Amino acid sequence: MRLKDQVAIVTGGSRGIGRGIVKAFAAEGAKVAIIYKGSQQAAESLVGEVTQAGGIAKAHQCDVADHDAAEKVVEAVEADWGPINILVNNAGVIRDGLFVGMRPEEWNVVIQTNLGGAFNFCHAVAMKLARQRKGRIINISSVAADRTNPGQTNYSASKGAINSFTRALAVELAGRGVTVNAIAPGFIETEMTEAVRNKAGDMIKKMIPMKRLGQADDIAKVAVFLASADAGYITGQVLTVDGGLSLGAVAM
Amino acid sequence: MPSQTEIFQKVSATLVDALNVEPDEITPASTLQGDLKAESIDFLDIVFRLEREFGIKIPRNELFPESIFQGDPEFVQNGKVTQKGLDELRQKMPFADLSKFEKNPEVSAISDLFTVDMITKYIAGKLNGAPAR
Numbered sequence: 187m188r189l190k191d192q193v194a195i196v197t198g199g200s201r202g203i204g205r206g207i208v209k210a211f212a213a214e215g216a217k218v219a220i221i222y223k224g225s226q227q228a229a230e231s232l233v234g235e236v237t238q239a240g241g242i243a244k245a246h247q248c249d250v251a252d253h254d255a256a257e258k259v260v261e262a263v264e265a266d267w268g269p270i271n272i273l274v275n276n277a278g279v280i281r282d283g284l285f286v287g288m289r290p291e292e293w294n295v296v297i298q299t300n301l302g303g304a305f306n307f308c309h310a311v312a313m314k315l316a317r318q319r320k321g322r323i324i325n326i327s328s329v330a331a332d333r334t335n336p337g338q339t340n341y342s343a344s345k346g347a348i349n350s351f352t353r354a355l356a357v358e359l360a361g362r363g364v365t366v367n368a369i370a371p372g373f374i375e376t377e378m379t380e381a382v383r384n385k386a387g388d389m390i391k392k393m394i395p396m397k398r399l400g401q402a403d404d405i406a407k408v409a410v411f412l413a414s415a416d417a418g419y420i421t422g423q424v425l426t427v428d429g430g431l432s433l434g435a436v437a438m
Numbered sequence: 439m440p441s442q443t444e445i446f447q448k449v450s451a452t453l454v455d456a457l458n459v460e461p462d463e464i465t466p467a468s469t470l471q472g473d474l475k476a477e478s479i480d481f482l483d484i485v486f487r488l489e490r491e492f493g494i495k496i497p498r499n500e501l502f503p504e505s506i507f508q509g510d511p512e513f514v515q516n517g518k519v520t521q522k523g524l525d526e527l528r529q530k531m532p533f534a535d536l537s538k539f540e541k542n543p544e545v546s547a548i549s550d551l552f553t554v555d556m557i558t559k560y561i562a563g564k565l566n567g568a569p570a571r
Binding site: 313316317319358359361362 | 477
């Protein structure tokens, strides 16, 4: 077990990629706090799944865009299990639409959740990790940070910012043994990508050299690696995990 | 009101925790950056810890002022701190010992003002209720 007794927080942990990360971390021996906003049922079913498999997980309701709430939830996790070792900022939302028709709320909620949520949780744990002189922060970005589609100005901006934030924070915490990395998933089969997949699934597959969509587990395995001792000398990096999508090859 | 020695001992213990150094590496004259290898994040950590340890509030930029001169040519000329700059330092850091620095006030040597003794004096002033500046 690569994460034995490590205390981990996974935001947006009840569904999609986050759910995969929670399961993978728990299977590697970590105690995992699942942060969810609205999907209480999904969060609780996940706790049940993890427990059944012999792992440890607990669900916490929290809007990651709320700074005070993030601090409180971190304190609650520490009260349960002791000092935090791993933070995964995965919570994210999309509000796709062409820019000219985008409402300010659609811009704001995406930035406040995807970028603000990472700020809030990093802010709540950074000094703690620095004091422990070890720790892992993993931000879930997206290939959309660099290779975007129409209708995603807000989402792309939030993910591009996550990549820059990851590098900048990595520099500040490196001296204290805390690594900060990001994973940029390509098209992963989750609820978030469902609408796009329904509309353009076949076309997307043609754009992916590996000819399949990614699964949450493809990302979770990389998250486990980055959280493990094996990745101790990697920091400030954005790892693209997309089956080759971002290589931009044209299907033959 | 704890004695200067008691304050030094507590400051010293705080630095051992914050900077991961051995107790015998710390003397009143130790400089935080040069001798104890503190980085910028450590200065914040030290402030948080001192606040908790002594039950005091340390306003930002009071104990460890950042960019004191902001590149102002009145304060710094040819890499040296001017008389006006020294006065500014005295006012902003009344608890720092400038006697050695004054003799050769190279801007790059300002970090040497941040010593264990400086922190001890600052804390003593705070506990005395004396205004820090």
